[in-house]
Amino acid sequence: MKRDARDAPKSITLGFEADCVTLPIDAILPLRALGKSAKSSRKYRQIAASIAQIGIVEPPVVVRNPDRSATWLLLDGHMRIEALKDAGGSEVECLVSTDDEAFTYNRQISRLAPIQEHKMIRKAIERGVPEEKIALALDLNMSSIRRKARLLDGICEEAVAILKDKPCTNAVFDALRKMRTMRQIEAAELLVNANNYSVAYVNAILAGTPQAQLVESSKPKKVKGITPDAMARMEQELARLQEGIASIQDTYGEDHLHLTVIKGYVGKLLGNARVVRYLAQNHPEFLGEFQTITEITPAEADAAE
Known part of the structure; x- marks a missing residue:
């Protein structure tokens, strides 16, 4: 049986060339200038410290200059290039983009969550990397490294799995502990x-936690700025909130399906000019509501539920 040419697999255009290239830093032309305060920022200090200790981890991204000169245009990695220059570097290994669109590639990736950072530090320590070297590479003091290494002490595996990619602060884990x-x-x-994942919210959850569900259940619960009476009220409110969330979760999938079907049906109705004319003449209030339903986006639907 002959296959239709339209069914043939299409070739995939790669975003980068297969091999990295080592380029003179002087031949790389930045597409934007760093701000005046860039070199005094914590981000720049961390990049410089990391390069000094372990070198470039994420290669800068360049594209060949359209004028066919021996220069390259820098798409991503402006701070890394500046840090290398300040460190006296003359060459750098780069990824070569096949597209000259100059946007910041780092905006397209997920940032390292605290739990992921903890696991990275723990793995480095287990492999024999001294804590001092990790601290220098991350531009952190020793106490911060030790605290990050102990981040999940006293936290159950199920809670870790739920929060593994969430931007939780250390205060969240202090409260959970x-x-x-x-x-x-x-x-x-x-x-x-x-x-x-704010400190205020996790402290509110802690304040609303019944005494029996605390590790030190015999010790009176104290939360700064909250009176015992307020904590008792918060416990009741939080219990009602959890019941409400549980009831919503039980019917969420079914409700979402119903809303999707209703939206499709109403949209089909409003596609009929005679129906729209009849509603406009006899039930204009219904027409407005129906139009609102058809304009609901998935995010708005989730919020409404």
Whole structure:
């Protein structure tokens, strides 16, 4: 049986050339200038410290200059190039882009979450890398490295799995550590459902945690700025909130399906000019509501539920 030419697999255009190239730094032309405060920023100091200790981890991205000269245009890695220059470097290994679109590639990636950073540090320590060298490479002091290495002490595996890629602060784990296992899981789910990982919110969850669900259940619970009466009220409110979330989760999939079907049906109705004319003349309030339903986006649907 002959295959239609339209069914033939299409070739995939690669975003980068297969091999890196080592280029003189002087031959790389930046497409933008660094701001005046860039070199005094913490990000720049971290990059410089990392390069000094372990070299370039993520190669800069360049593209061949369209004027066919011996120069290259720098698409991504402006701070890395500046840090190399300041360190006296003369060459750098680069990725070669096949497209000259000058946007910041780092905006397209997910940043390292605290749990991922913890695992990276733990793995380095287990492989024999001295804590001092890790601290220098990350431009952190020794106490920060040790604290990051102990980040998950006292945190159950289920809570870690829930928060593994979330931007939680150390305060989140400090609060979770004061809770028993089941409460840690509940608290982690509350953080994710609210998409709120702030110190204030995790302290509110801690304040609303019943005494029996704390690790030190015999010790009176104290949260700065919150009175015992306020904590009792928060416990009740948080319990009701969790019940509400649980009830929504039970029917979420079915409700979302119903809303999708309704939206499609109403959209089909409004595609009929006679129906729209009839509604406009006799039930204009219904027409407005129907149009609102057809304009609901997935994000708005989730928020409404």
